[in-house]
Amino acid sequence: MSASVEIKSLSKVFARQETNGTLQALDNINLSVPAGEFITLLGASGCGKSTLLRIIAGLEVPTFGEALFNGEGIRGTDSKRGLVFQEHTLFNWLTVRGNIEFALKSARRHAAKKSEVDSWLELAGLSEFANNFPHQLSGGMRQRAALVRALSVSPEVLLLDEPLGALDSFTRMSLQDELMRLWQERRNTMIMVTHDIDEAIYLSQRIVVMSPRPGRIAKVLEVPMSYPRNRAADDYTALRTQILKFMDFARDEQEEYII
């Protein structure tokens, strides 16, 4: 089976309008994600995680190298590659229900059944708020709504940019379980950015640790535990310590840049 997403010697350079210079966000990234894998990206702020996801989504064009989806070069966006953005991205002029309907209708070219939308609303715990507009929701509610909006169209690859960042730890854990359940049901490819090492270990089969300026892959770790995982298990805590140590090390190396 060919890899679902493949990144080959990819670099990304951004133009910086204000200084008329350029900034290298990603440097020589090589990564192969087989179909159905759950992989997380960990790394300090500014190391190019969002940029990498945006390139896979087709919103950004690589400067060097290439990004492949099912063996073909990625050109433009496609509803087969879904992205949950880091920022608040609900359409303000649509209700929560309207936002989910928008996604389903756009991806399938016909209107969604009400019961289907209802079940997504329930999953997000937003049934009561279905007819509210985004400005009437809390930050966490918006994030949940944006998450189910992306999930609803069942993309082959789901790119998640800190999708649970604004949630309290209980909601967070229960949504992690929900994500896990959906992933095990559908076996789609999941590429998720997170700042939470626990979350990365709990969910993913592999963890990609990135280092900043320019963004590079510092290490790829296998998580050799079977699902469902026990957050209190010994190998779990051991892996966490290992990552923490490594990330400290990664930071030391870059110290001269961090003031």
Added chain:
Amino acid sequence: MNLTVRELRKLEGAPKTKFQRSLDRGLTALPFALATLLVAIYKLAPNFPKYAKNPIAYPVTNVYASFIGIAAVALLAFFVLSFFSAKAYESLLFKAPLYCAIFLVLGAYDIATLKTGILPLPYFPWVDRVLVAIIEDRKMLLDCIAHSLVLLFAGYITGTLAGLATGICAGWSARVRYWVMPLMKVLGPIPSTTWISIILIVASSLFGGSVFMIALGVWYPVSMSAFNGVSNIDKINFEVARTFGVKNAGLVFKVAIPAAMPSIFNGLTQGMSIACTALMVAEMLGVESGLGWYINWQRGWAEFAKMYAAVIIICLTFTGVNVVLNLAKKRALRWQEAKQ
């Protein structure tokens, strides 16, 4: 806990003293009292001798008294209702000062014209004369309203469609912007009424020419606001839509237009006030129908009561149009954060 908004306000607001509360209660009775007083003055106080002596030349009818009388009865009903419904009470309390002010102005005007002749005829007809003029000439006035509205909306809708088309395209595409922006910059600052004399000469039909003039006036604010609205949309909205497979036209109709609506509605409101001005200019200078024409025509006959009648009708018509526009705006922009 299931509080109503009203209960909430009451709980959180500063408590009122007993004295304040009885003042409030008195205030809610005041509009009714003033309306009754107005009828009494109108019917019972002696008229200015010149008018009183010649009731054929200066008729004083019951039309005005009936109008105010009906208002008085309605206000009395409102007042009684306010004892049973707290909602009605609050609404009446809120509106009472405004009603009182209206009655005071009406009363002062009645005294200054009919009762003392300080403001003389024919320039200052008392309200009864104006109301009678409206009723007598109602057929003609209705006809004029219809003509005015047809012309107004023909121009407004044409201008709006053109403005949306150029504004949205210019906001969307750099190439369209390249050609449309200079046009907007040159044509925009010229008041559309400037074109009236050219239109009077060139246009083969005055109606068509007036539609064009009104449309031109509406086009500018609508296209400007649509352009600003579209070009200020956060680009992430388009990116999200694209990840769901929305393309080109879909991005314009499903994202750009709804997201630009608040700005577009500013242009629509501005356009409406320009359209109303242009309509009056067109009707007073060229088109031989409509309320503007009616005013001019009555002025020719020195029928001042009828002129005022038309002014009142114009005011009501334009207010009505703007109320409808505001309702549409409120409905379309429900999603916006309430601005306080």
